[in-house]
Amino acid sequence: MKTAATELLDIEAPIFAFSHCRDVVAATSKAGGFGVLGAAWMTPEHLEQELKWIDDHVEGRPYGVDMVFSSTATAVDFKETPRELVPEENRRFINELMDQDGVPPLSEEDAKGWYAEYARNLAFSPEASEALLDVALRHPVKLVVSALGVAPDHVIKRVHDYGAKFGALVGSARQAQKQVAAGVDIIVAQGSEAGGHTGEISSLVLWPQIVDAVAPVPVLAAGGIGRGRQMAAAIALGAEGVWCGTIWLGTVESELAPDMRDVLYAAKADDAVITYGYTGKPCRAIRSKYTEAWKRSDAPKPLKAVPMQSILSGEPFRRAERAHRKDWMTYAAGQIVELVNEPVSVKTVIYDMILEYAEAMDRLSQVNED
Amino acid sequence: MKTAATELLDIEAPIFAFSHCRDVVAATSKAGGFGVLGAAWMTPEHLEQELKWIDDHVEGRPYGVDMVFSSTATAVDFKETPRELVPEENRRFINELMDQDGVPPLSEEDAKGWYAEYARNLAFSPEASEALLDVALRHPVKLVVSALGVAPDHVIKRVHDYGAKFGALVGSARQAQKQVAAGVDIIVAQGSEAGGHTGEISSLVLWPQIVDAVAPVPVLAAGGIGRGRQMAAAIALGAEGVWCGTIWLGTVESELAPDMRDVLYAAKADDAVITYGYTGKPCRAIRSKYTEAWKRSDAPKPLKAVPMQSILSGEPFRRAERAHRKDWMTYAAGQIVELVNEPVSVKTVIYDMILEYAEAMDRLSQVNED
Incomplete structure (x- = not known):
């Protein structure tokens, strides 16, 4: 060709x-x-x-x-702890849903570490x-x-x-x-x-x-x-x-973890849905309890200022990963x-x-x- | 070929x-x-x-x-006036928005005639x-x-x-x-x-x-x-x-009215949006004040029972047509x-x-x- x-x-x-x-x-x-x-x-x-x-x-x-x-990206001041940049209400919303669904919480250390590590990559x-x-x-x-x-x-x-x-x-x-x-x-x-x-x-x-x-x-x-x-x-x-x-x-050759591979292998075309819960902008990703959560009538509005919703999503993603809860996992696809x-x-x-x-x-x- | x-x-x-x-x-x-x-x-x-x-x-x-x-279509009993089959709240919602926007109302005779004529076609x-x-x-x-x-x-x-x-x-x-x-x-x-x-x-x-x-x-x-x-x-x-x-x-060769032609000629690809306001089911149609109305947070839920939302939409469509209000016109496209x-x-x-x-x-x- x-x-x-x-x-x-x-x-x-x-x-x-x-x-x-x-x-x-x-x-x-x-x-x-x-x-x-x-x-x-x-x-x-x-x-x-x-x-x-x-x-x-x-x-x-x-x-x-x-x-x-x-x-248009917000310059995040990484001297602050990124978790504090995310509204507490939004964190609480998703964490409470995961609590209610029996997904074990992250340890405080794990959660803090996640924010510190994750945010650095979202500059x-x-x-x-x-x-x-x-x-x-x-x-x-x-x-x-x-x-x-x-x-x-x-x-x-x-x-x-x-x-x-x-x-x-x-x-x-x-x-x-x-x-x-x-x-x-x-x-x-x-x-x-x-x-x-x-x-x-x-x-x-x-x-x-x-x-x-x-x-x-x-x-x-x-x-x-x-x-x-x-x-x-x-x-x-x-x-x-x-x-x-x-x-x-x-x-x-993909470095994707086994649980996430299973999620992708099982997904059909119409499981790849538009969600605002991933990054705050319309993003096509695999439907899961996470993407559905942000469509609830009681959900806070996803954070539009880049990269705030991406920072927020890191904690529940790690939480699902640690607990091997495929029903809460999502990935852009x-x-x-x-x-x-x-x-x-x-x-x-x-x-x-x-x-x-x-x-x-x-x-x-x-x-x-x- | x-x-x-x-x-x-x-x-x-x-x-x-x-x-x-x-x-x-x-x-x-x-x-x-x-x-x-x-x-x-x-x-x-x-x-x-x-x-x-x-x-x-x-x-x-x-x-x-x-x-x-x-x-799954509901068998409409056409001995009743179809307008009475549509919840008054839903009719009022769209008609009030059109009132506020200065679209002249239909005469009572015209509105009634519309329901009688339209519903017959939705059997x-x-x-x-x-x-x-x-x-x-x-x-x-x-x-x-x-x-x-x-x-x-x-x-x-x-x-x-x-x-x-x-x-x-x-x-x-x-x-x-x-x-x-x-x-x-x-x-x-x-x-x-x-x-x-x-x-x-x-x-x-x-x-x-x-x-x-x-x-x-x-x-x-x-x-x-x-x-x-x-x-x-x-x-x-x-x-x-x-x-x-x-x-x-x-x-x-199309029989579409001149106003509606103008709406179509002006439309771009991303003006063809999914709306539930047309028929109650996801339907791609030209964005207008009508399709946007049904996305408002105070909008009643579109009527799911076929053909109720289609019956309801007939009145505002005729109203927009009579008044030559292209901003309220929509058409499946x-x-x-x-x-x-x-x-x-x-x-x-x-x-x-x-x-x-x-x-x-x-x-x-x-x-x-x-």
Whole structure:
């Protein structure tokens, strides 16, 4: 396959893997695709460690990093204890529901430790993003992607001067045009069926809108892609490649804990629901008692100021994890989670995707022969 | 193009037009596609009149009808005034909001007339459906589609004995399997981006699920299709054709009133929102003051018993129409409403769709050459 994306980044197949797991990133790039490490939640030290590992394992293949360049994130003063930044009423609401449902509470030490550890990773301020970028640009990254927000001019220039490309994830044609105006080289157009933060327009409708809006800038299709037929659809709709996240969560290379894997393996397409309880913004994640709690009529409003709801959600997530309570666990995932059923290798996922893509092409030829 | 759907119904292009307008139905079939008349809201007399007109204009090309076979619809006793069946509190809520916003009220006569006329068309009982079927089977219909619910065995048998095919609209693989078990010949798989009643799973994810679940029964793709690239995606995903509704609303042949056309021409993809205010069930329709009203915290719960909310919505809809208040108008439409921008002919829509489909095929060939 040859598309603007394979040319831009010198890869064999236009399959991009977004993952928080370094093993998934390296395995994708080694298989001929392009791995992108989700670094937004990492500290600079952690990112350094992960990129070092990738460099040692990726056999010289190209890879990228994904981070947040949000101008709207609240700068959290980490001298304070983050728990005190979260309204007590909101903490109490979710903790009482878990109490009533027999989920053992965290020890005070565990809870405090969680807030201290978690909050450190949620520093979405411009300074924090640039500190991550400092680390990334000491490694042979070929692509830096903004998962949220238009990066400042000097950031995009720095990446270009370094010799890497700049990408951006968007959920509307307007956002895509803003990113292109800022100098972005490649757009990731993400439909509403995607996992994580997502807009309202479905992939089928959104992709061609964005392709037309930013042409000739190449567009990667994201949201709802886990198999070859969906990749064929993406290319037919004008995309130059596919950007997948959910499909890697259950792979052998994924670092997800066994309980969470079970949750994902059991989930159907309509279990991937929009919740405000995860981060305070609309985010598609697996339905659980946690996501349902925030829909109750007596629930406090989710905290909108980034990253407050994310800080708040850390405690109940750890609580569910410690107690192995799968009914309270949730994880950001898209509707194709229904395809995530067993631990296969990243290479197998990619191979199957390409095989089914080829089958779809054969089918199209037959339909059109007549 | 040659697919299982073109073979099954002896048509040239696997493009199905669902429409309440007889002119759209006839124009589609004459252009080589397959028109399906939405008859659910019609009285038997009205349907007879429409089918007679189609027979006189369709030049012998095949066409179909679409109706509801709901076992859950409440049998409305039309000896009562339907207005009295609707809770006074719910009527008052919406009427007061319109009062406050300066929308002139209907005259008592007009309001009463509306309820009497409207309710007659909302007879979704099994008896009412069979009365419509009696009419349809006096005309050369080639396809009867259930828009909602599994039709009783004897109904499907009657259609088959008549020599027509039976289809069914579904939003999940489970529903599709039930329909196939009941003897349905062709499935219309409708993703969440569609107009009207819709499920939660997007077309990109849903279509291949359903194709696999019911193979070898042919599947038509619905939801999010208004142009050739989307049709190419549908075929790539395993569909045997496309079923479109929204794209015809703005055509020359559509009977939609000028005000409502303006509303549709102005709407963007994210203006097609899910509302419970239209029918009591999740229904995608154009955002307006009417749809927003039912999201207010002081709004009464929409009436769930079919067809009560539909009866209720008739009065404010007529009120907005009489006053030419576009800000209060809404109409069931899918996310591709963004493509509905001017009055073009049905033939042009079909021609453009086939042309862009061919372009998408060329593009795919280029991508795969390498």
